[in-house]
Amino acid sequence: MADSIYGLMARFDSASEIFHAAEQVRNAGYKHWDCITPFPIHGLDGAMGVRRSHVPKFSLIGGLTGFTTGMSMIWFTGAFDYPLIVGGKPYFSPLFAFPISYELTILFTAFATIGGMFLLNWLPQHYHPVLKSKDITRGLDDTFYVVIEARDPKFDLARAKALLTQAGAKEISELEA
Amino acid sequence: MAHSAHSEHAAPAILAEVNPAPLPRATLVESKRSFNWVTEKICGIIEGPTPRWWWISFAVSCFVASFTVIGIAYLVSTGVGVWGHANPVNWAWDIVNFVFWIGIGHAGTLISAILCLLRQKWRTSINRAAEAMTIFAVVCAAIFPVFHVGRVWFAVLPGYLFPFPNSNAIWPNFRSPLEWDVFAVSTYGTVSVLFWYIGLIPDLAVLRDRFYKAGNKFKSALYGFFAMGWRGSNRHWSNYEMAYLILAGISTPLVLSVHTIVSFDFAVSLIPGWHTTIFPPYFVAGAIFSGFGMVITLMMPLRAIFRLEDLITQYHIDCMCKIILATGTIVGYAYGIEFFIAWYGSNPYEGFAFINRAFGHYAWAYWIMITCNVITPQFFWFKKVRNNIVLVWILSIFVNVGMWFERFVIIVTSLARDYLPSSWGYYSPSAVEIFTFFGTFGVFGVLFLLFIRFLPIMPMAEIKAVMPEADPHSGHGDSKH
Numbered sequence: 295m296a297d298s299i300y301g302l303m304a305r306f307d308s309a310s311e312i313f314h315a316a317e318q319v320r321n322a323g324y325k326h327w328d329c330i331t332p333f334p335i336h337g338l339d340g341a342m343g344v345r346r347s348h349v350p351k352f353s354l355i356g357g358l359t360g361f362t363t364g365m366s367m368i369w370f371t372g373a374f375d376y377p378l379i380v381g382g383k384p385y386f387s388p389l390f391a392f393p394i395s396y397e398l399t400i401l402f403t404a405f406a407t408i409g410g411m412f413l414l415n416w417l418p419q420h421y422h423p424v425l426k427s428k429d430i431t432r433g434l435d436d437t438f439y440v441v442i443e444a445r446d447p448k449f450d451l452a453r454a455k456a457l458l459t460q461a462g463a464k465e466i467s468e469l470e471a
Numbered sequence: 472m473a474h475s476a477h478s479e480h481a482a483p484a485i486l487a488e489v490n491p492a493p494l495p496r497a498t499l500v501e502s503k504r505s506f507n508w509v510t511e512k513i514c515g516i517i518e519g520p521t522p523r524w525w526w527i528s529f530a531v532s533c534f535v536a537s538f539t540v541i542g543i544a545y546l547v548s549t550g551v552g553v554w555g556h557a558n559p560v561n562w563a564w565d566i567v568n569f570v571f572w573i574g575i576g577h578a579g580t581l582i583s584a585i586l587c588l589l590r591q592k593w594r595t596s597i598n599r600a601a602e603a604m605t606i607f608a609v610v611c612a613a614i615f616p617v618f619h620v621g622r623v624w625f626a627v628l629p630g631y632l633f634p635f636p637n638s639n640a641i642w643p644n645f646r647s648p649l650e651w652d653v654f655a656v657s658t659y660g661t662v663s664v665l666f667w668y669i670g671l672i673p674d675l676a677v678l679r680d681r682f683y684k685a686g687n688k689f690k691s692a693l694y695g696f697f698a699m700g701w702r703g704s705n706r707h708w709s710n711y712e713m714a715y716l717i718l719a720g721i722s723t724p725l726v727l728s729v730h731t732i733v734s735f736d737f738a739v740s741l742i743p744g745w746h747t748t749i750f751p752p753y754f755v756a757g758a759i760f761s762g763f764g765m766v767i768t769l770m771m772p773l774r775a776i777f778r779l780e781d782l783i784t785q786y787h788i789d790c791m792c793k794i795i796l797a798t799g800t801i802v803g804y805a806y807g808i809e810f811f812i813a814w815y816g817s818n819p820y821e822g823f824a825f826i827n828r829a830f831g832h833y834a835w836a837y838w839i840m841i842t843c844n845v846i847t848p849q850f851f852w853f854k855k856v857r858n859n860i861v862l863v864w865i866l867s868i869f870v871n872v873g874m875w876f877e878r879f880v881i882i883v884t885s886l887a888r889d890y891l892p893s894s895w896g897y898y899s900p901s902a903v904e905i906f907t908f909f910g911t912f913g914v915f916g917v918l919f920l921l922f923i924r925f926l927p928i929m930p931m932a933e934i935k936a937v938m939p940e941a942d943p944h945s946g947h948g949d950s951k952h
Binding site: 308309310312313314316328329330331332333334335336337338339341342344346347348349350353357367368371372375376380381383390391393394396397398400401403404405407408410411412414415417418419420421422424425430431433434435436 | 505506507510634640641642643644645646648650651654655658661662665666669673676677680681683684695696699700701702703704705706707708709710711712713714717718721722724725728732735931932933935936940941942943944
């Protein structure tokens with residue numbers, strides 16, 4: 295185990311190269327590793343063995359909260375806190391409360407989805423060894439990188455380098471922690 | 472992390488073996504451009520020096536916007552009587568302008584959400600600018616309902632529009648479609664901003680790193696702050712893509728509901744010509760129609776100025792024209808059905824309202840509407856017309872004009888001639904009203920010019936993702952020059 299480095303960063307020049315490299319790293323049994331890509335590559339989640347995102351759970355909770363908030367707010371204001379007859383209509387009815395509850399469902403779902411995405415991605419995180427690399431500009435432009443972290447239990451500098459070279463890496467650099 | 476890599480068998484091995492038959496697809500980025508070309512092209516607009524035309528347009532837009540500022544200041548200091556409203560026409564240009572602008576916004580959400588769900592990949596090069604258009608249109612739209620109350624502080628004080636506890640102990644009337652509108656439009660504005668911002672994050676990260684490399688620490692920090700430390704990690708992309716999909720999924724019912732609720736403002740009332748069940752779908756189709764008109768009005772000059780022909784191709788223009796054709800035809804059909812139902816429903820007031828629209832005092836407005844909205848889009852049946860960029864742009868202006876008149880016809884003709892002949896009237900706008908509306912184009916222009924100067928006008932990551940080299944199964948396509 296190398297303590298002084300964060301990990302290895304290996305360059306690949308096309309989407310299909312990193313796709314196959316990701317399969318090999320996954321099959322080698324690494325857990326703490328990642329791909330840096332300028333855009334989401336179709337199927338790369340499967341090649342990396344990343345499981346389905348948990349974001350929808352946040353969305354569901356947000357949506358339910360929003361709908362409940364809408365309905366209970368309209369009931370509270372119109373039927374409980376200050377009952378007032380307007381146009382001979384009932385103090386509360388789920389029918390006239392629906393449009394606003396519907397909008398609040400969407401509003402809360404949006405916030406929960408985005409909040410969930412940030413939480414799961416642990417963003418904002420303005421400091422990261424990958425961002426310190428001089429290659430990150432290209433990594434967000436037209437080049438693809440595999441990063442294997444040193445904290446992975448299977449990590450061994452020489453073996454990881456060999457794996458990445460065998461997977462077709464064009465260039466391998468060490469990331470400082 | 473929530474989901475680390477697990478067993479070796481997570482991905483079906485068959486993926487690598489599947490080899491679907493190649494079907495010809497429209498090219499979305501022409502001239503076989505590389506990923507790097509896309510980055511350079513779009514970042515270059517922001518990184519380059521400010522062009523002279525930008526300053527000129529910006530100055531003109533600021534000047535025009537000042538009309539809105541002055542008009543509103545005059546309205547607030549004097550009273551809502553400075554507008555031409557008088558009994559029986561108490562809704563006029565204010566609500567016309569509100570519906571006009573909010574409708575324009577709908578194309579942005581249609582492109583970013585509905586076309587995303589329908590996997591229409593051509594949306595990628597126009598969605599950023601169209602979403603920006605949505606947000607700025609909502610800003611312009613919001614001016615009118617807020618200020619048409621005259622004593623504007625009542626609109627912002629707690630308890631009147633939004634339910635906050637207040638010293639008068641009153642709550643808003645949730646039975647009213649106008650209150651539904653408050654929630655619909657404010658949700659729409661908020662979710663549009665969120666959706667737009669989420670789309671911007673990866674591109675802001677690109678700019679952050681490019682400015683850092685170029686030695687501009689201030690801009691790097693500024694873009695970096697909003698980029699949230701994005702680093703292109705695929706584990707992040709996985710959650711990001713899911714969040715984006717969900718936002719698209721909820722924005723779709725949102726955009727449909729917003730104009731539905733706007734149409735409820737009219738349809739739930741008892742005014743002849745307003746009280747019709749066709750209003751929600753007809754308003755939504757009209758909104759998308761007018762919004763695409765505005766997208767073309769904005770994108771054609773941008774395409775020419777920034778030489779974006781490889782990114783906004785003839786195929787993109789064709790698609791937009793066809794949507795205008797489809798929605799314009801739906802709108803024309805709705806005009807016809809309104810007449811049919813007015814006759815078939817045997818309500819003399821309803822029948823009169825429609826005869827009056829077409830042949831009454833406001834017939835001039837009605838026939839402008841019919842010409843612009845029903846006849847104009849029919850030209851898009853012809854490929855020759857769609858291929859003529861200048862003609863497409865001119866026709867898009869007609870669409871914008873026609874849709875403004877549609878709202879004018881609906882709102883004003885019905886109010887000017889309602890049940891009691893003794894209360895009939897004729898409405899003309901005042902100079903203050905005309906200039907206030909004129910100024911909103913300046914407000915929109917200022918915001919849009921700032922957007923094209925400081926933010927990437929196209930989503931780089933999304934464009935790259937629809938290029939052929941982005942497909943990991945496309946063979947070993949080299950992304951380099």
